[in-house]
Amino acid sequence: MADTYLQIIFWALFVMMGIAGIRVVTTRNVVHAALYLVATLLGAASIYVLLYAEFVAWVQVLVYVGAVVVLMLFGLMLTKAPIGSANFDNNQRLVAAICAGLLFAVSSFIMVRAFEGQEIDFTSTEGTTVQSVGEAIFSIYVLPFEIVSLLLLAALVGAVVISRRDEAEVED
Amino acid sequence: MPVAYFLVLSALLFSIGVYGVLARQHAVLVLLSIELMLNAANINLIAFSAMLGDAGLPGQVFALFVIAVAAAEVGVGLAIVILIYRNRRTVDIDEMSLMKW
Numbered sequence: 464m465a466d467t468y469l470q471i472i473f474w475a476l477f478v479m480m481g482i483a484g485i486r487v488v489t490t491r492n493v494v495h496a497a498l499y500l501v502a503t504l505l506g507a508a509s510i511y512v513l514l515y516a517e518f519v520a521w522v523q524v525l526v527y528v529g530a531v532v533v534l535m536l537f538g539l540m541l542t543k544a545p546i547g548s549a550n551f552d553n554n555q556r557l558v559a560a561i562c563a564g565l566l567f568a569v570s571s572f573i574m575v576r577a578f579e580g581q582e583i584d585f586t587s588t589e590g591t592t593v594q595s596v597g598e599a600i601f602s603i604y605v606l607p608f609e610i611v612s613l614l615l616l617a618a619l620v621g622a623v624v625i626s627r628r629d630e631a632e633v634e635d
Numbered sequence: 636m637p638v639a640y641f642l643v644l645s646a647l648l649f650s651i652g653v654y655g656v657l658a659r660q661h662a663v664l665v666l667l668s669i670e671l672m673l674n675a676a677n678i679n680l681i682a683f684s685a686m687l688g689d690a691g692l693p694g695q696v697f698a699l700f701v702i703a704v705a706a707a708e709v710g711v712g713l714a715i716v717i718l719i720y721r722n723r724r725t726v727d728i729d730e731m732s733l734m735k736w
Contacts, residue, residue: 469636477644484648488655488668500667503648507674510641511698514685519677519698526702531670531709538663538713542720551661553729559657567650574642581638583685596695604696611703618707622714628721 469585472513480506491551497535504528514583518593641682649675662716662726666709673705 483502490496504527511520600608648671655668677698684694720726 466636473636473640477640477647480644481647481651484651484671487671488651488659488664493661493664496664496667500670503671504674507648507678510644510678511681514641514681516681516684516695516698519681519695519702522699522702523677526706527670527674531706534709534713535663535667538666538716541717542663542726551664552658553660556658559654562657563650563654566653567646570649571643571646574646575639578638578642581686583636583638583641583682584688585636592692592695595689595692596699599692599696600699604693607700611700615703615707618710622710625711626714626717 465585469513473510476506476509476513480510493539493551494536497532497539500535501528501532504532515585515592517591518596638682638686641678645675645678645682647675648672648678660727660729662719662728662731663713665728666712666716669712670705670709673701677701 480503483499483506486499487496487503490499504523508520508523508528511517511523652668652670652672652675655671656665659665659668680694680698680701684691684698687694716726719731723730
């Protein structure tokens with residue numbers, strides 16, 4: 464019975480994320496594209512909650528919806544993108560749609576064939592997985608974790624260096 | 636619940652992202668499409684993690700790493716876009732043919 468509810472929730476999220484995702488790549492308003500991306504990312508976070516990955520879901524909400532989308536909106540603002548409707552598509556839309564459609568057909572066909580009959584057992588996991596994720600990060604995966612933090616620092620410094628004006632340029 | 640449902644959702648998001656990268660001209664919109672593709676990969680990781688039960692915990696950890704690397708990518712990517720806008724007054728990626736032979 465619980466599985467029926469989960470299926471209903473899943474297909475509702477599926478339709479929501481599909482529509483919002485298609486709007487991200489077809490809308491003619493750049494700010495709307497970013498806001499539709501928020502809808503898609505929140506849908507993904509709901510999928511994570513459905514799959515007992517609460518910590519990843521909250522990281523998704525904080526990092527993506529909180530930081531990445533805000534960064535994107537700043538990028539749109541600083542590049543003075545035309546906010547109203549304008550054509551942002553090039554003339555390869557048909558080819559792109561055929562490529563994407565073929566990719567979807569092939570990859571979903573292969574995935575469904577390869578994992579036919581594999582079920583996700585929602586009764587095996589009880590309670591939260593946050594504790595075990597934390598223990599895994601700070602024991603087995605502590606080295607990759609530190610490397611990722613170094614990568615973020617390097618990316619931060621790199622972004623500042625790249626986007627900063629040169630001294631000579633400022634004096635002009 | 637079959638794991639294939641989640642894989643089809645992820646394939647759908649990835650294909651939408653591919654379409655966006657191929658068909659969009661504005662550099663920031665291309666970055667948005669790349670985010671869609673990274674999310675599709677994350678949904679796959681979490682779905683397999685749930686399928687494997689307790690043995691699938693590394694799936695969640697790797698999803699966290701993907702999110703962190705995606706945040707770094709967006710930071711550097713937007714810095715480059717802003718720099719190109721400052722130098723060339725356009726973010727149209729079809730006009731960025733400076734390094735094209």
